[in-house]
Each structure stands twice: as C-alpha cells, then as structure tokens.
Amino acid sequence: MAQTYNPQLGREHSYPYEHREEERDYHWGMVINTNRCINCNTCSFACKSTWTSGEGEEYMWWMNVETEPYGGYPMGWDMRLLDDLEADQTIFDAAENGEQVRGYIAEKQAWEYPALGDDQVHGEYPEGEVVESDLENDEYHDIWQFYLPRLCNHCKNPACLAACPRKAIYKREEDGIVLLDQERCRGYRRCVKACPYHKPMYNPETGVTEKPVGCYPRIEEGNVPRCVSSCIGKTRLHGNINRGPDAGPAGGKSSAASGRSPINYLVHSDEKVALPLYPQFGTQPQVFYMPPYHVPPEFLTQMFTPNTEVKENEWPGDTYEESVRIVQERARNPSHEVLGILQLFGATTRLIETYNVKENRVKGWDRNGEKVVDVPIEEPMEVREGEQWTNQ
Ligand code: F3S
Structure with missing residues (x-):
C-alpha cells in the first residue's frame, strides 16, 4: 500500500492512493464550538428534511448530535473500533484479510436509538449537594457531559473512497467534497x-448506499450548509480550510482582506483552538471541534488527539494532554483575534473566504472579494443616567 504523510499525526502511514491534499487551493472544512451547543438538533432536522426524507432513508441521520460520554449513533461506534486498533495503528495500517481498511458494519439494533444516552452525565450526582470546581487550578467537575455534533468529515484520506472496489466514491476537484456515484x-x-464515523448508509429500498454530500449545491452558490445556517446556538463556521496566510486577496480585489480563512486560523495558526475528532483513525477529518472547557482533559485527549505517548506533530504542549489543556484555556479566554472570529459564527449564511479583525470590528469577504459580513466584536453598552431599578 502507498504511504501518505498525515499532518494531524505528524508521520506517514499507509493509504491506498497517492495524493497531495494540502496543495488544493480550496477544501471544504468546518469548525464547531462545542461550548455553544445546546443539543436542540435543529441541525439534524435541517439536514434530514433536506437530504434523507425518502423511502429507505428513515434511519439515516447524516447529521446527529451525541451526548458525551454515553451517546453514540450507531451505538458505541467509536470505542468499538478503537478497541480493535493497536497503539499507533491507523485503520489503514490495521486492515486485514486483503481489505484496504479496518472497520465493521454496525448491527441493525445499533441504529435503532439515535438519542440513546442523551443528556446522561458522567459520574454520580450527589443529591442535594453543590458540585464545586476550580478550573483555574485544573480541578474539573467529577460530573460532566457535553454535546458532540457529528457529520461527514469530508476527510483528506477518505476511508469510504479507499474501500470501494467499484471506485464509486470520489473527491471533487474543486472543493474536496466526498461524493458517491449511485449509478x-x-x-x-x-x-x-x-x-470510522459511520456516515455512508445503505438504502434497503434502492439497494445502493448513500452518503452525506456536504450540501454541495449550497456551497456552489456561495452559501454555507444547512446545518450551519440553521444552528440556533451559532456553534459553527464553515469555509475553506486550505486557505492559509500566504493566499492573496479574495477574488483578487485589493479592497478585500488578504490572507487566510477564519477557520484556517482556528485550526492551523499558532493559536490553534480547534481539534479533529479521533485523528488516530488516520483519515484526516476536516470537521474540527473547539473542545468543552469544563470536561477533564484526559477524556478529550483520547477523543481529539492521536492519544499516543510520543507527540510527533506541532501541537502546542509537550504532551497531547497538555496541548488539550492549552486549547481549552484558549477557548475559555479567547484572544481578541479568536473573539473576533467567534462573532462570525452564525453571522451570515454566505461563505466567508477571508476576514479581518480590526479594533472592535470583524469583517468577512466571499470568494469573489465581496464583503458579506461586518459586525462589532463587543456590542456597545449604554448605562442610563439617573436612578436605577434594583430589587432592594
Ligand atoms: Fe462501493 Fe459502497 Fe457502493 S463499497 S459499490 S459505494 S455500497
């Protein structure tokens, strides 16, 4: 099998096809701030009503929200596969019996309860007691849960594409979206x-498989996917993950901000605040998560880092767990730049290609260099003169 360099792991591993994904000018990507998600599932229903409301699609939730640590759709999807991998093994390294990828087909029962484990907390709740924590001193709650929105990652090393003997799955040249040719x-x-994320789903009515499409018709028109535009908590920012700091002005217009996309800053700058979900699988997923800052770092380390003893990539701490603590702190006390980018979440349904944070304003431009958003970073607050109402 060919070898590929995986920047999320900082090393090479096997992958059936040679490719240089880092060199694309444009690649579909998303950042989700888990600290804002309220498990309302508006995203899930927006996706379902758009894409999977037909016959044989009843069980298909291309977008779903799980409660960590107990939720999962299909049930137990992550731990079951992780248990099969040895340390430092990706799903491609661990392939067996002449296959290209190590995986499993979830049983029918595992798909029957999309909301199993919803709102279930980790730890025992001491009735009538106040639970204390002191995050300043790394004392986290013993009792915690958080919401994890899950969708197709439009991976740079897609396992679905690698596995299909018909070559029915392909990555679009123009934006890296992974599509399945049903013909x-x-x-x-x-x-x-x-x-490994269990997003391609077989349709028993048609006899062919369907997979999430990244809302490509909306992307082509310069709009964000429906799960992003419908999100009540403004948890998401979508855009071009490959647009780094050396890119020129959007649309070649000098009036438009030059440089990187806002999600590239959150994921790839020295101020990294968003992490991939289970990068140890080796698929290079392109949905990144700002981790919850109230959850113990040990749990987040196994979920959002390669979780090995040796840290081989450029993450901020000496160990992965220390890197997670640093990222949590950055999410809790954001810099002015990150705070500015956070105001772009949910601020427009148009795709933001480049941005600019200046004093108290953040602005964004689309791929053609047209300004699509201009918002204050902190809203002005006025205090009226005179007597104030109090409850005294
Ligand atoms: Fe290939 Fe998956 Fe269809 S393996 S043939 S795309 S069900």
Whole structure:
C-alpha cells in the first residue's frame, strides 16, 4: 500500500492512493464550538428534511448530535473500533484479510436509538449537594457531559473512497467534497464498513448506499450548509480550510482582506483552538471541534488527539494532554483575534473566504472579494443616567 504523510499525526502511514491534499487551493472544512451547543438538533432536522426524507432513508441521520460520554449513533461506534486498533495503528495500517481498511458494519439494533444516552452525565450526582470546581487550578467537575455534533468529515484520506472496489466514491476537484456515484454503486457496502464515523448508509429500498454530500449545491452558490445556517446556538463556521496566510486577496480585489480563512486560523495558526475528532483513525477529518472547557482533559485527549505517548506533530504542549489543556484555556479566554472570529459564527449564511479583525470590528469577504459580513466584536453598552431599578 502507498504511504501518505498525515499532518494531524505528524508521520506517514499507509493509504491506498497517492495524493497531495494540502496543495488544493480550496477544501471544504468546518469548525464547531462545542461550548455553544445546546443539543436542540435543529441541525439534524435541517439536514434530514433536506437530504434523507425518502423511502429507505428513515434511519439515516447524516447529521446527529451525541451526548458525551454515553451517546453514540450507531451505538458505541467509536470505542468499538478503537478497541480493535493497536497503539499507533491507523485503520489503514490495521486492515486485514486483503481489505484496504479496518472497520465493521454496525448491527441493525445499533441504529435503532439515535438519542440513546442523551443528556446522561458522567459520574454520580450527589443529591442535594453543590458540585464545586476550580478550573483555574485544573480541578474539573467529577460530573460532566457535553454535546458532540457529528457529520461527514469530508476527510483528506477518505476511508469510504479507499474501500470501494467499484471506485464509486470520489473527491471533487474543486472543493474536496466526498461524493458517491449511485449509478456506479452496486451496494457492496465496503464503504459502510470502512468509514470510522459511520456516515455512508445503505438504502434497503434502492439497494445502493448513500452518503452525506456536504450540501454541495449550497456551497456552489456561495452559501454555507444547512446545518450551519440553521444552528440556533451559532456553534459553527464553515469555509475553506486550505486557505492559509500566504493566499492573496479574495477574488483578487485589493479592497478585500488578504490572507487566510477564519477557520484556517482556528485550526492551523499558532493559536490553534480547534481539534479533529479521533485523528488516530488516520483519515484526516476536516470537521474540527473547539473542545468543552469544563470536561477533564484526559477524556478529550483520547477523543481529539492521536492519544499516543510520543507527540510527533506541532501541537502546542509537550504532551497531547497538555496541548488539550492549552486549547481549552484558549477557548475559555479567547484572544481578541479568536473573539473576533467567534462573532462570525452564525453571522451570515454566505461563505466567508477571508476576514479581518480590526479594533472592535470583524469583517468577512466571499470568494469573489465581496464583503458579506461586518459586525462589532463587543456590542456597545449604554448605562442610563439617573436612578436605577434594583430589587432592594
Ligand atoms: Fe462501493 Fe459502497 Fe457502493 S463499497 S459499490 S459505494 S455500497
């Protein structure tokens, strides 16, 4: 099998196809701030009503929200596969029996309860007691949970694509969105088995598989996906993850801000605040999460870092757990730049290609260099003169 360099792991590993994803000018990407998610599932229903409301699609939730640490759809999807991998093994390294990828097909029962584990907390709740924590001194709650929105990651090393013997799955040249050609599909379900995030789903009515499409018709028109535009908590920012600091002005217009996209800053700058979900699988997922800052770092380390003893990439701490603590602190006390970018979350339904934070304003431009958003970073507050109402 060919080798590929994986920047999320800081090393090479096997992958069936040679490719240089880092060199694309444009790649679909998303950042989700878990600290803002309220598990309302507006995103899940927006996605379902748009894409999977037909026959045979009843169980298909391309977008779903899980409660960590107990929720999961399909049930137990993450731990079951992680248990099969040895330390430092990706799902490609661990492939067996002549297959390209290590995976499994979830049983029917595992798909029957999309909300199993919802709102269930970790730890025993001492009835009538006040639970104390002191985050300044790294004392986290013993009792915690958080919400994890899950969707197709449009991976740079897609396992579904690697596994299909029909070559029915492909990555679009223009934006890296991973699509499944239903005309070519013969329902072999190797993709269903291979995707560690369990997002390709077989349709028993049509006999072929379907997978999330990244809302590509909206992307082509310069709009963000429906799960992003519908999000009540303003948890998400979508855009071009590959647009780094050396890119020129958007649309070649000198009036538009030059440089990187806001999500590239959150993921790839020295001030990294968003992390990939289970990068140890090796697929290079392109949905990144600002981790919850009230949850113990040990749990987040196994979920959002390669979770190995040796840290081989450029993450901020000496260990992965220390890196998670640093990222949590950055999410809790954001710099002015990050605070500015956070105001772009949910501020427009247009795709923001470049941005600029200056004093108390943050602005964004689309791919053509047209300004699509201009908002204050902190809202002005006025205190009226005179007597104030109090409850005294
Ligand atoms: Fe290929 Fe998956 Fe269809 S493996 S043939 S795309 S079910």
